Amino acid sequence: MNLKELADSLKLSPTTVSRALNGYPEVREETRNRVMAAAKAANYAPNIRARRLATGRAMTIGHVIPLTGRAEMVNPIFADFLIGAGEVYAAEGYDLLLSMVPETETEAAFRQMAANGAVDGVMVQAPQENDPRIGLLTELGLPFLVHGRTGDAQGYNWLDIANMRAFRRATDFLLDLGHRRIALINGQETFDFARRRRRGFEEALAARDIPALPHLMASDAMTESFGYLTAARMLDGPNPPTAFLVSSVILAIGVRRAAGERGLRMGRDISVICHDDELSYLNNDVGGPAFTATRSSIRAAGRRCAEILITLIRNPDHPPIQELWDVDLTVGRSTGPCPG
């Protein structure tokens, strides 16, 4: 059943039926009701491919996930972010086009998207230092929003959390508890967020004239095993840390495993603070927070990012939107005074 058939069955023109269905005013209320009823009865839904061609809008937003071959940076995070964004897209009538491409082909993927009109805008996640995607998308004229930021953070749209401030605060918290040998287990420092976190960490130490110890700093993809192996190595080495600051709950779980195997009790023998993205399947709050954590819901970020991007798509001349979210520090059972 298409528009023409529906119109014929109603003895109306396709024009009128289209207008009735889309809420235009030039149609009598009674006619509109007739049309609506007939459409519903016939289980009619306008062909979305034809509509997209006719309107010139794709009503689709693209998320391009670069596949790196290693544990995808995106993986632990992107599911929740996607769900948050997807909720908003659905509510606003946008489709979500998810594109997995080898990292080397992301530029081609974006060029393709811009040229073939598959999407009205794209979401950019996990920017790296001087991320080429930002310049490229600007050049292509495709509306985009960056979750995170990089470079001077000027002239493009982004939403980010205050990573540096969060990690500075977390470090101060550990220092106040008397810890001096604090380890940092970070995400890959090609990513901007990880660099900022490290800087927050280092600044807090520097402010108290405490040297950052290279053997107590590590960074890589945020997997449980990386957290485990790193913590194990540090704990077994000379001058082991008394506290860990780690960039995700997943890493923290690895740290907990290493500590547990060595008979170290978290919050007593050893302290751990992590960044908690509030992943739905890793709730840190049941029975009081297990980990002391800087926290910020990645799903909420996804929702807000979607809202902003849709605003930008609807208002092409909108000035850049930049939003910085502050981060809570929640005290849990994984931290305590420095022993000894």
Add this chain to the structure above:
Amino acid sequence: MNLKELADSLKLSPTTVSRALNGYPEVREETRNRVMAAAKAANYAPNIRARRLATGRAMTIGHVIPLTGRAEMVNPIFADFLIGAGEVYAAEGYDLLLSMVPETETEAAFRQMAANGAVDGVMVQAPQENDPRIGLLTELGLPFLVHGRTGDAQGYNWLDIANMRAFRRATDFLLDLGHRRIALINGQETFDFARRRRRGFEEALAARDIPALPHLMASDAMTESFGYLTAARMLDGPNPPTAFLVSSVILAIGVRRAAGERGLRMGRDISVICHDDELSYLNNDVGGPAFTATRSSIRAAGRRCAEILITLIRNPDHPPIQELWDVDLTVGRSTGPCPG
């Protein structure tokens, strides 16, 4: 730049340019090369919306994720599955349309998709008992593939792992080690996979005349905290289990936390077997498997599911494809003989 302009610039008809670009034989090799070169030089990409309308194919596959409000069942699993499927889609030229809808609206979402022609087929995940989606999609005539299966598993396309066999084998393994009080921490038993796993568990016990103990069986969304709370409750209660069989690594991490807090060493004081989906950020293999586990890569399943679905879309009259994957049991450090 559109096809007509490109054709004009080449002094050819749109027909010929279209054919040249799409690899049809009725065009001289020399002409084809000229067209290709011009297209590349002009950075031309055919408008995908127009192409979709003209061909009648969406070249898009839909994944509908029902939002339940609680920790989405899909969440821990679906990211890896999606990545696997997405790789194949990208390679085959299909787009992935991801649709998050409140659970109550999934039927409407499918009807919409079928009527408006947004997708050529859909992937169905995590089927429940007598899942209404199967009947609905059959009725709508939309090609679909179920990851998992339900009911009599007849007459529709699915790919599943041998859940029952896996859990029966895992239970036998624990029984052989001398364990008699074995706890089952399962996913929500509205899902078919969880029911099968429970049956495997129960059959193994029944085969040795060991009663299944209701207070040692629990099922809910597979979050870390559910694993933790349940294990804690069981361990603190009367007749605590000496072994746990759990439905995911995430649950197992919760169990490990509960055990750790009680000073119980895994593999010595207590045994744990889990099902390992080989999530990329929860690698169980680093330094030898931490958990004894039944394992099957969810990402590989995603890849294969995508392949099958594409086959079905390309061959509408293909007889049902049903694929059952066997599951390995990997022995790790989390199991040992029953103490005492």
Add this chain to the structure above:
DNA sequence: CACATCTTCCAAAGCGCTTTGGGTTGCTGT
């Protein structure tokens, strides 16, 4: 009553591609 103004509807022209159903041209064999 003539004229302007809404209100309500429609015909037709796109949107940018694919595809059907021919036409030309040049070559072969007789």
Add this chain to the structure above:
DNA sequence: ACAGCAACCCAAAGCGCTTTGGAAGATGTG
């Protein structure tokens, strides 16, 4: 020299919708 046949190319008709630019009829105005 001419029919027969490939090889190569094109005009035009869709695909199913939206949207422009009226037209017809109803209503108000001086």
